[in-house]
Amino acid sequence: MGMKYDYPDSPLYRLRHSAAHLLAQAVLELYPGAKLGVGPPIENGFYYDFDLPQPIGEEDLPKIEAKMREIAARNLDIVRIETSREEARQLIEQIGQVPYKLELLDAIPEGETISFYQQGDFIDLCRGPHVQNTSEIKHFKLLSIAGAYWRGDERNKMLTRIYGTAFFTQEELEDYLHRLEEAKKRDHRKLGRELGLFMIAPEVGPGLPMLLPKGATVRRVLEEFILKEELRAGYLHVRTPEIANLNLYRLSGHYPYYKDSMYPPMVFEDGEELILRPMNCPHHFLIYKSEPRSYRDLPLRIAELGTVYRYEKSGELSGLIRVRCFTINDAHVFLRPEQIKAEVQHNIELIQKVYQRLNLTDFWYRLSLRDPDNKEKYIDDDAMWETAETALREALDELGLEYIAVKGEAAFYGPKLDVEVRDCLGREWTISTVQLDFLMAHRFDLEYTGEDGKPHRPVIIHRAPIGSFERMMGFLIEHYAGAFPLWLAPVQLTVLPIADRHLEYARQVYERLREAGYRVELDARRETLGYKIRYHQTQKVPYMLIVGDKEVEGNLVAVRSREAGDMGQVTIETLLERLQQEITD
């Protein structure tokens, strides 16, 4: 995290900001009449938004980049100019940067300094800071071009955004470009095809992936793992239907808000409206409500691998990461307000177990709180918010966990705790969430009988350690680059007989492992050993077991590990022990 939060004050940030200005200047010189939007540094580079007099494409980037280099070489000093609001307005009109820059000017709060930065005849409304001279901007590259709504609002005009990156040294730049290449190689969509994990058929529909046998195996192993852990943690699993009467979502209050993400209802002649569910919560609430609950029953943990359907806009779909039908590792915990802290800790423990098993080590917690200056966005119950936010903080503090607290990120019905993970390429993902909910118990009139014999409202926790299985699988494929750990690998071992005369023994080895519960394949093809090894290596099988004359004779197998290569011969017994050991680790 460290670097990220210092980043806005860092020299690199400044360099990239200046690179963005350089880009803007180049575009204005090449396309007179272009209007400037905004052009900030971003995590891995910078962008600038333009309203261009003509459409441009990716093929125009080299030309723009060349112009940038030309301008940089002019050794222009970058000068800060402070003005009054009125002067600023005149200046913007004079340089013809209406309407966008004027809108930005108007958005600057009263009393704040208004500044421009000038380099040569280019001048731009900007807070700064910048490097001192354009010649300092040396190691940069334009990467892509995209549309972006003015001020991020889809009702506004779409501008043309040019993305680029910049570094202090050529080496860092190349390193970054190399990382982008690596990310491409790990793309779960590419690996999904190469490793036979899943497919998407337009005939079925976009955003509706189908798991192939190997992908389904990974999914099943993940499911078995989480179900076992949840049973241990006291969850009760239920099964509920994937369609429901639309009134259920009118009751929950989701329908008006969530309508755009829901498939249209199926309307029958008698007026009944059924709908594909976009979430599992209401079903679980009704299960809670199906019998009277005592304070002694709480926390009550209702869990389900619940499949939901959300209509995502076509442009948002992406492999397994963003789909229209997915299964959440969902649960709703009903509890007394004083149980919040303990239950949150209970949740964190489960999350930690999951992450440990998945070998995710670089993760942290983000506490999303209400914005105290903007309370009308949230449900009105100060005492409840206070209790919940304090409980969340205490839960984390007691466990000695570091977290970042973000104000204004809470849901309108309660604060939440997200877990952010960094994958091996440094990209951040939000996988798990623990969300407090003070609203739905009211909406569904959920109660429990307290010690005092009176009815009370339970607090509800929504939580999903795995998030959606689809997204988790996409993440894991990229994180492991398709090389799943032994326990999760769709094919754990392949037996490779060297010649036909070893086939019988190979089959015995294969059967033995299969009976021991391993996912094993026998490659009986009449191919050379080198060919088979290469094939299974590219399929990322954790272990290959090679059997030839020596192994048949000594009742052994020669083990080749995906990571370490040839590991020598062992007996099957030894192999089984080692495999067992590796899986329990």
Add this chain to the structure above:
RNA sequence: GCCGACGUAGCUCAGCGGUAGAGCGGCGCACUCGUAAUGCGCAGGUCGUGGGUUCGAGUCCCACCGUCGGCUCCA
């Protein structure tokens, strides 16, 4: 949904107005092989779909569908 780019054999890609190509994969034959590709041969495409321009269209134009990069939204 919006902006831009791209859809040619199962996969990766070449061809960009004049009779559809390569490598890998598949199948067949030979080889029976010791730690990342044995050799030879064969099959496989209404060039995303539908219109249009042209003597002639993977190749140019339009629409639709899909994919990719973004935006908005999100598990």
